[in-house]
Each structure stands twice: as C-alpha cells, then as structure tokens.
Amino acid sequence: MxxxxxxxxxxxxxxxxxxxxxxxxxxxxxxxxxxxxxxxxxxxxxxxxxxxxxxxxxxxxxxxxxxxxxxxxxxxxxxxxxxxxxxxxxxxxxxxxxxSPHAIAEHAVALLLALARHLRRADQQLRANDFRLDKLIGFELRGKTVGIVGVGHIGAVLAGILHGFGCRLLGQDLRPDDALRQRYGLEYVDLPTLCAQADIVSLHTPLTAATQHLFGDELLGQLKPGAVLLNTGRGGVLDTAAALRALASGQLGYLGLDVYEGEQGLFFADHTRDPLRDATFAKLLTYDNVLMTAHQGYLTxxxxxxxxxxxxxxxxxxxxxxxxxxxx
Incomplete structure (x- = not known):
C-alpha cells in the first residue's frame, strides 16, 4: 500500500x-x-x-x-x-x-512534582550561584485530594500512580469504573464537588463541543484557593484567558500545561528567530507558578x-x- x-x-x-x-x-x-x-x-x-x-x-x-x-x-x-x-x-x-497511557500520566506527574517543589526556580537559582531556599518551600503529595477529569486509559494510570503517593482520589467521567473504586478508592463525583474538594485537578477529557472551555471562569472559580491545575489532554478544554485571570487573583495557585489551545502553528517547530506574537502565551510565561511543555507528554x-x-x-x-x- x-x-x-x-x-x-x-x-x-x-x-x-x-x-x-x-x-x-x-x-x-x-x-x-x-x-x-x-x-x-x-x-x-x-x-x-x-x-x-x-x-x-x-x-x-x-x-x-x-x-x-x-x-x-x-x-x-x-x-x-x-x-x-x-x-x-x-x-x-x-x-x-x-x-501509551503511561507516557501521558507520568508526564502529568512530572509537571505536578516540578510545580510542588519549585524545580524550575531552584534550577535557575542554582545556575546563578544563588543557593537560598527562602522561595522554594513546596508541598507533599501525600494526603492531598486529586480530582481526575476524564478517567479513561490515561486517567486510570494516573490514579494508580497517585494512589501510590498516598493521595485521595476523586474522578469525573461519563462511565464510572467500579474496578478503580475498589483498587484505588477512587470516588466518582460531579464537577462542582470535584473542584470544591480537590487540591489538585488533572484534565484528561477529550475535546468535544461539550468540553470546549469546560474549565472557564465558572469552574475555575469553584476551585479551592491555591489549587493546582494540570492539563495534558487537549488545550481547548481550558479557557486560557480565564486561567490567567485565576492566576492573577491567586485563585489558581499552580498551572501545569503540556497542551495549549493556541498551539497550532506554534508547537512542533523552531521559532527561535521569530517574535512571539501570541500575547496570551507570552503572559503565561511570566508566571513563576506556571510550568509549560510543548505537547511532549507522548514523547517516550x-x-x-x-x-x-x-x-x-x-x-x-x-x-x-x-x-x-x-x-x-
């Protein structure tokens, strides 16, 4: 053929x-x-x-x-x-x-751990001969409540990894899986409940007409103040402008992204010689509590x-x- x-x-x-x-x-x-x-x-x-x-x-x-x-x-x-x-x-x-659901799930955890322990700032400081610890106080995953939005193949693997860290697990999916309830104690709840209770929210739902900008001002406003939001699914599930507003207000404490709704024409290419014309993307990069990768979650x-x-x-x-x- x-x-x-x-x-x-x-x-x-x-x-x-x-x-x-x-x-x-x-x-x-x-x-x-x-x-x-x-x-x-x-x-x-x-x-x-x-x-x-x-x-x-x-x-x-x-x-x-x-x-x-x-x-x-x-x-x-x-x-x-x-x-x-x-x-x-x-x-x-x-x-x-x-x-490889493991590749994506492990990348989500990599983003989470890097944010939790301020690894980007720590690396930058060390390379500048600055060994102070004042701004590097992080948090542990053990005992945290994690909400997984879209508990398919990837979400199920993520649940297993985070169960090993000692996290309490919440899930939101159209087809709840009893095996995950029994194996990891995962509790299926609606989105408002998940947002209200989760310290960390990880997005793995497909992008459809129903999930386009699913996480906008309304759901972001229901997150626990200072919560972590991860998106390694599809960029359009998160309203980036709304995320920026939540970061500015402090409602959103940390943001880890491997996908971005404006990534087409930007990701997968070398733009080192080009001016950055995407003002929203540029604004994201100004936040120390935002960690982004260019759709490399699958790259193993x-x-x-x-x-x-x-x-x-x-x-x-x-x-x-x-x-x-x-x-x-």
Whole structure:
C-alpha cells in the first residue's frame, strides 16, 4: 500500500520505518495536511496525520478526489476530524487511542512534582550561584485530594500512580469504573464537588463541543484557593484567558500545561528567530507558578514505538481488505 505521512517529525520516522519493515511504500512530509498540501497525497491509498493536521470536510473531499481511501490519525484525539463528512465520502478512518497511557500520566506527574517543589526556580537559582531556599518551600503529595477529569486509559494510570503517593482520589467521567473504586478508592463525583474538594485537578477529557472551555471562569472559580491545575489532554478544554485571570487573583495557585489551545502553528517547530506574537502565551510565561511543555507528554521511546506499530497494523489490515483496529 502507498502511504503518505503528513506532519512527519524527524524523530518519529525511524520508529515508523522499523515497524513498517518495507511492507508499505511510505512517503514522509514535514508539512501539515491542509487544503494547500493535499496534492502531496496524490497516488497514495492511505495517509497518516497528526493532531495539528486539517481534516475538515473540504480537505477530506480533496483527499478522496486524489484517490485516498484510508486515514490514520497518529494520536488518541480526533477533535480535528469531520467524521460525518468522512463517512459520507466513504473514507475509512482510524486512530490510536491507547498507544501509551503511561507516557501521558507520568508526564502529568512530572509537571505536578516540578510545580510542588519549585524545580524550575531552584534550577535557575542554582545556575546563578544563588543557593537560598527562602522561595522554594513546596508541598507533599501525600494526603492531598486529586480530582481526575476524564478517567479513561490515561486517567486510570494516573490514579494508580497517585494512589501510590498516598493521595485521595476523586474522578469525573461519563462511565464510572467500579474496578478503580475498589483498587484505588477512587470516588466518582460531579464537577462542582470535584473542584470544591480537590487540591489538585488533572484534565484528561477529550475535546468535544461539550468540553470546549469546560474549565472557564465558572469552574475555575469553584476551585479551592491555591489549587493546582494540570492539563495534558487537549488545550481547548481550558479557557486560557480565564486561567490567567485565576492566576492573577491567586485563585489558581499552580498551572501545569503540556497542551495549549493556541498551539497550532506554534508547537512542533523552531521559532527561535521569530517574535512571539501570541500575547496570551507570552503572559503565561511570566508566571513563576506556571510550568509549560510543548505537547511532549507522548514523547517516550516506548510510546513512539507503540504508535508506529499501531499505524503499520492499520495499513496492514486495510491492505488486506480488513477493518483496522479502532476505526472511527
């Protein structure tokens, strides 16, 4: 099968090549899929895309016109996909929902620990020969109440990790899991209760019309004063402007982000020579109690190998006339 891979980052290509082992003819392009780059897919039966690619109805129609019949999203989130349009066209769509929930959950904990112990400030001070401890008093995780919003694969792994730290666990999900209740003592509650009781809130819910800016002024205002908020899910779940207001008032004590609602066109590229034109992003960076990473939660060797294996397995299945795992 001829496959065109869009948004092909250099570090992931060896993993895809190893998983493919020459079975499919793969063409890599660093460019995102847009209405301007669709012609790059000419001659391919399948394309693989990433989270920043455009899968709106017009782009999907152009893919079909160029002969593409299969689309694999190398990610769990599919909020950028116009699924009704894909189904009308007859495009077969699949994604990779569980390539490594451990990678994301562990990154959320890394952000949390770094914030709790002021590691960014500590590193900066040490490198400046400043060994004072006055501004580095942190807090322990043991005994803290953690609210997990979206207790799917990633949220369940996070629950296990934080249970090991001795945290009390609250969860909010449309499908409560009794096994997590029994294993970790996780208590399912509604969002207002979760916000009112949690010292730490971690967001792992998919981005949908219902969850767009789910955490805005109203829910942020219901957080315990000084609470920690983590988002390693989708940037649009958090209203960044509202988060800035909560930081300014002190209502939000710490903010750890691996995703950002304005990340498209910013993340995954070198902008060291460019002026920073996103005023909201620039404002976030002025806060010592904000720690941000550029959507790298998935970036482990294990996760990249799993993503590549799942992508190639989908191409194998489609090439054999079989449905791929996790078709949409």
């Amino acid at each position: 001829n496959v065109t891979v869009f948004s092909a980052l250099a570090f992931e290509q060896p993993f895809l090549d190893q998983a493919n082992a020459g079975r499919h003819a793969v063409q890599y392009y660093a460019q995102c899929l847009t209405d301007q780059t669709v012609p790059l897919a000419q001659g391919a039966a399948a394309v693989s895309v990433f989270g920043s690619d455009d899968l709106s109805a017009p782009v999907l129609a152009q893919l079909w016109a160029h002969g593409v019949r299969y689309v694999l999203v190398r990610a769990a989130g599919t909020d950028q996909v116009d699924l009704p349009a894909a189904h009308r066209l007859g495009l077969r769509m699949a994604h990779v929902p569980d390539y 060797r294990e996760a990249l190998a799993s993503l590549a294996a799942a992508a190639v397995a989908a191409f194998d299945a489609w090439g054999q006339g079989q449905p791929a795992a996790h078709e949409l």
